[in-house]
Amino acid sequence: MIRPLSRMALTLDIVGAALLLLVLAPMSLVFYGPGAGNPAIGGAAVAVIVFASVLMFGGVAIGRLAPGLALAAAWAGAALQMLAGFGPLPIDFAILLVLYATSAWGTRRVLWWGFASALSGGLVAAVYMVIVNGVAFGTGTGWEKVTAGTLLLIVSVMALGFAWVCGLLWRVVLRARRTRAAQLQAESLAVEEQERVRIARDMHDIVAHSLAVVIAQADGARYAAAAKPEVATEALGTIAHTARGALSDVRMLLTQLRHRQGDGPQPTLADLEALFAQVRQAGIEPRVTVDPMPPGEPPGSIQLAVYRILQEALTNAIRHGDGAVDVHLAWLPDRVDVDVRNTVKGGASVAPGGHGVIGMRERAQLVGGSLQAEHRGAQFVVHATLPIGVSE
Incomplete structure (x- = not known):
């Protein structure tokens, strides 16, 4: 029934609906309220117009927040307007906005309720204007009323359907955006995962090899320390050199983690001899x-x-x-x-x-x-x- 909506978006919807109410409700009162040309319409009719306007534009205000409730409010306002005997009013523009909201942001059920409302609303409006308001061509014979009703039906359904279709198109646009955003996020996650795997692979290669050399040299130095101090000293030098090289490579990898543009260690065939030398030093x-x-x-x-x-x-x-x-x-x-x-x-x-x-x-x-x-x-x-x- 109620969609998640930011406070800013809800505020904009309410303010926009209030502004439309302040513009279109007075227009309806001016053209159809009590005064010259409308002597039969009194204060009760004014109250009906105001109340129907509040219902309809209240639906506009919550169109994105609760499209189903908005549709119900628009139907209630339209029913009240017809019960009071009024024909089409400027406030009926709210119905178009509500139909747009049902197809743009409503659930699947609300979407099709909006579609059904566009068809049935067009039919009800055409029949109402012909029977209650007496809209007809020429002398108003039976056939002329049928012709007028048919044209009114087409016009009403086209107007209501146009609003619903516009909302449906916006729904498609929003879905395409979400799909594209999800695709970009998935691609970004895949790239990040590949980068993590690559860095983990480099880290393993560097650290595992260097530690293996260090351990082998340390074991040799421990056994040779008593009998051949010079061998132990050489082993300690190898350990220090290997550790410094590994530390330098690890720092480059950490730089790559912090700054994507950083280049990690990229050894070539020219470095193989140094690799073989490290292996020899490890025994x-x-x-x-x-x-x-x-x-x-x-x-x-x-x-x-x-x-x-x-x-x-x-x-x-x-x-x-x-x-x-x-x-x-x-x-x-x-x-x-x-x-x-x-x-x-x-x-x-x-x-x-x-x-x-x-x-x-x-x-x-x-x-x-x-x-x-x-x-x-x-x-x-x-x-x-x-x-x-x-x-x-």
């Missing part, structure tokens, strides 16, 4: 083979994907491997194949559905490739195929 010896070599400068997205996949695969080797890992890169004309194998420590297991493996698979899928990560006997094998398109 893992990567045996790297590149055959064939890159035919040219690979696209930046491919370079980033190769780096991140290798970073995560080597991190798993540090955490679960036995000290050695085989890395093979094959730069073919249309794709690059990445293969990382390491023997898993006795009893250790790498979860194929873990965050790291999921991140690697997403990296491959983002550039149109695929990735498999699985246990093959005592080894854990990561194999990725990334298509190479036009160079960026």
Whole structure:
């Protein structure tokens, strides 16, 4: 019955209805009230016009708030006007506004009640004007009354129907706006979710790898501190360097979270040697083979994907491997194949559905490739195929 409506909108509706009442009610009194040409109309008739006006424009005032109640008020005002014997008055403009409101903001039931009111109201108005007000053509014979009634019916239904159709069109516009707003919101949420996933993936790659190196170095330094202090000192230096690099990358990611235009860390193939050096410092010896070599400068997205996949695969080797890992890169004309194998420590297991493996698979899928990560006997094998398109 009652729709949610802001206080400002309700105030504007009430003020607008009051202004129309102050303009159209006096016009109705001037043309149809007591005075010259209307000697039979007295003060009671004036009261009827005023009361009917209040009912109709009261409906206009609550047209958006409660279209159903507004329609009932308009019908009550129109019925009172006809019972008093008045013909069409300027205040009847309120009926058009109420019909507009029923189709623009009413529920489905109120919408069709408005449609039925436009048809039945046109019929009632035509019959009333012909029978009660005596509207007819010529001498007013039966056929002339039928003709006049038919024309009045058409005109009345067209006028009332036009108001209802205008409201229906506005209803369609409002629905299209809501649909568009919902679509934009869904797209915005999807973009934000993709951004969160990307940042989470970068954060995992950076932090997991750096912490794996730090832990391996810290364990080595603890065991070597007593026998070889210089080794412990070197390990501490590696820990500090790795931590500083990770902190710098994390700060860049946090900047990207605060400011969308910020660029996150974007490593390339030139950074692979530094990655392999970090892995060696953690006590893992990567045996790297590149055959064939890159035919040219690979696209930046491919370079980033190769780096991140290798970073995560080597991190798993540090955490679960036995000290050695085989890395093979094959730069073919249309794709690059990445293969990382390491023997898993006795009893250790790498979860194929873990965050790291999921991140690697997403990296491959983002550039149109695929990735498999699985246990093959005592080894854990990561194999990725990334298509190479036009160079960026």
